[in-house]
Amino acid sequence: MLPIVKISNLDKYFGRLHVLNNINLEVGEREVVCIIGRSGSGKSTLLRCINFLEDPSHGSIEVDGVRVAVGGKGKQQRQLIHDVRLKTGMVFQEFNLFPHMSVLENVIEGPVTVKGMDRKHAVELAEQHLDSVGLLFKKDEYPNRLSGGQKQRVAIARALTMEPRVMLFDEPTSALDPELIGEVLNVMKKVAKDGMTMLVVTHEMGFAREVADRVIVMADGELVEDNKPEQIFNAPKDPRTEALIVRYRTGGG
Amino acid sequence: MSAFTKGTEGGVKSQGDLLFEAQQRQQRGFKRNVGVSWGIFFLIIIYFFSGQSFLGIKTIELNTDFIVKNIGFIALGLPQTLLVSVLAITLAMTLALLAALGRLSTIPPIYALSTFYVSLIRGTPLYLQIFFFFLALPQLGIVLTGLFAGVLALGLNYGAYMSEIFRAGLASVGKGQREAAIALGMTPIQTMRRVVLPQALRFAIPPVGNEFIAMTKDSALVSATGFVHEVMWRATRVGRAQFNNLEALIMAALFYWLMTLLLTYVQSIIEARLSKGDR
Ligand SMILES: Nc1ncnc2c1ncn2[C@@H]1O[C@H](COP(=O)(O)OP(=O)(O)OP(=O)(O)O)[C@@H](O)[C@H]1O
Ligand SMILES: [Mg+2]
Numbered sequence A: 001m002l003p004i005v006k007i008s009n010l011d012k013y014f015g016r017l018h019v020l021n022n023i024n025l026e027v028g029e030r031e032v033v034c035i036i037g038r039s040g041s042g043k044s045t046l047l048r049c050i051n052f053l054e055d056p057s058h059g060s061i062e063v064d065g066v067r068v069a070v071g072g073k074g075k076q077q078r079q080l081i082h083d084v085r086l087k088t089g090m091v092f093q094e095f096n097l098f099p100h101m102s103v104l105e106n107v108i109e110g111p112v113t114v115k116g117m118d119r120k121h122a123v124e125l126a127e128q129h130l131d132s133v134g135l136l137f138k139k140d141e142y143p144n145r146l147s148g149g150q151k152q153r154v155a156i157a158r159a160l161t162m163e164p165r166v167m168l169f170d171e172p173t174s175a176l177d178p179e180l181i182g183e184v185l186n187v188m189k190k191v192a193k194d195g196m197t198m199l200v201v202t203h204e205m206g207f208a209r210e211v212a213d214r215v216i217v218m219a220d221g222e223l224v225e226d227n228k229p230e231q232i233f234n235a236p237k238d239p240r241t242e243a244l245i246v247r248y249r250t251g252g253g
Numbered sequence B: 001m002s003a004f005t006k007g008t009e010g011g012v013k014s015q016g017d018l019l020f021e022a023q024q025r026q027q028r029g030f031k032r033n034v035g036v037s038w039g040i041f042f043l044i045i046i047y048f049f050s051g052q053s054f055l056g057i058k059t060i061e062l063n064t065d066f067i068v069k070n071i072g073f074i075a076l077g078l079p080q081t082l083l084v085s086v087l088a089i090t091l092a093m094t095l096a097l098l099a100a101l102g103r104l105s106t107i108p109p110i111y112a113l114s115t116f117y118v119s120l121i122r123g124t125p126l127y128l129q130i131f132f133f134f135l136a137l138p139q140l141g142i143v144l145t146g147l148f149a150g151v152l153a154l155g156l157n158y159g160a161y162m163s164e165i166f167r168a169g170l171a172s173v174g175k176g177q178r179e180a181a182i183a184l185g186m187t188p189i190q191t192m193r194r195v196v197l198p199q200a201l202r203f204a205i206p207p208v209g210n211e212f213i214a215m216t217k218d219s220a221l222v223s224a225t226g227f228v229h230e231v232m233w234r235a236t237r238v239g240r241a242q243f244n245n246l247e248a249l250i251m252a253a254l255f256y257w258l259m260t261l262l263l264t265y266v267q268s269i270i271e272a273r274l275s276k277g278d279r
Helices: A043-050 A074-087 A103-114 A119-132 A148-160 A178-193 A205-211 A229-234 A239-252 B002-006 B015-048 B064-075 B077-104 B108-122 B126-139 B146-171 B175-184 B188-225 B231-241 B245-276
Strands: A003-014 A017-028 A032-037 A058-063 A066-069 A088-091 A166-170 A197-201 A214-219 A222-227
Touching: A003 A043, A003 A197, A017 A043, A017 A197, A017 A222, A032 A043, A032 A205, A032 A239, A043 A058, A043 A166, A043 A197, A058 A074, A066 A074, A074 A088, A074 B175, A088 A148, A088 B175, A103 A119, A103 A148, A103 B175, A103 B188, A119 A148, A148 A166, A148 A178, A148 B175, A178 A197, A178 A205, A205 A229, A205 A239, A214 A229, A214 A239, A222 A229, A222 A239, A229 A239, B064 B077, B064 B231, B064 B245, B077 B108, B077 B146, B077 B188, B077 B231, B077 B245, B108 B146, B126 B146, B126 B188, B146 B188, B175 B188, B188 B231, B188 B245, B231 B245
Parallel strands: A032 A197, A032 A214, A088 A166, A166 A197
Antiparallel strands: A003 A017, A003 A058, A058 A066, A214 A222
């Protein structure tokens, strides 16, 4: 498979803290990869290094053929990072919708401001994506009038409207009330089914098991296991994986 | 509220309803008594200046002829006062925003310029600053018109203090907002213009309103230079000329007070509208 994301020899330090330790990872086109791991194992940092919300300390990131190596400088490097950001969409745990903009304005903001798309075209595209997350009827509402689940679905539509090559989800359901998690996971399943390449940090083991093509286990800044979900959940090789999924195994079968 | 009234089925009031109503009655009563007290204070003050004798105590008598003759002259200062204040607050907001943004800069000279400006202005009296522009600059061959110098002095001064407001406004915009913008591919300038500033400015509107109201009163200081014919200048001029300072200053005080009440009212409307909207 053609890799959409290729992470090579990635290291990340926060001050003296070594948070990511020589990560190598490839994600193929249309692949859905779930990342699981204990709190503090570096999952978010890994995801955020891909679109340079964090500056990696070492190594390189390649997204859809655009390769950014740590150490590059100046205008050219900034352009490469910008290109990578255009190819990645990100969904945050806390939604981060823009509260001063309506739902529709939130969704067209990227295409209009960043891509310079004309408004009419952007609105068409935005409405299409809002429809696909089931929230077209809320397009004129402001975010504070939406439920958490609705906010997150708008955030997904906002990212999709930029037509990225890969979607990064950082615990998209962790801030939600339990009864709202399902609607967001359903939208994510749909996005996966439509062929989007996805990297999903999640504690939703059911989702990982059902939707992921691969599950990656992180511990202490390293990838300790990378396998098909059946393998991870039925025959974990690493004791740290076992510790992670034990609750799920006993709880859900 | 509706939840409480809805609870009253068939006229039977729950304990919650009763408590709520009692509380409301109490609040209404308090407001009414405050209003009545205001009225009484007002009447006392009017009586105090009425010139009437009461129980052998003679109250102060104001020269009504003087008041009638000069009230128009002083009132003509109101547009000047407002003009100085509006221009100065505009300048102040610009400077305050630049100073607040400067504090976020990682470029040392820009950061330093911002802190230098704020420190210098806050470390010296406003009165001195006003005179500096009127009296000290001409010595260097720079002669500013009265209005211009006044606006510059007030704007520079308020800008330094108001930079804190904008700093707080910028800080009120969460990190997640910037990250969402960056993740969409926005440049730092786009992020600032489209996402951070609109939220920061909305946050800053109520305190800027307070500053504007304060400014309308501090603008009286520029009268000292004698070149801007605003309310205070006019009051002291006619008051001194005819030795009726008491009447003149009382008129000026009432004008400032009325203006403040009016602006406070306008501000409360704006704030109500802001809080009703999004967010
Ligand atoms: N900005 C930062 N500055 C310093 N240390 C940080 C920063 N961000 C994260 N860390 C540290 O890096 C380590 C990895 O953090 P990260 O957020 O990637 O973990 P995570 O696996 O996403 O955890 P969680 O499940 O709690 O979200 C943690 O020890 C964390 O304290
Ligand atoms: Mg995390």
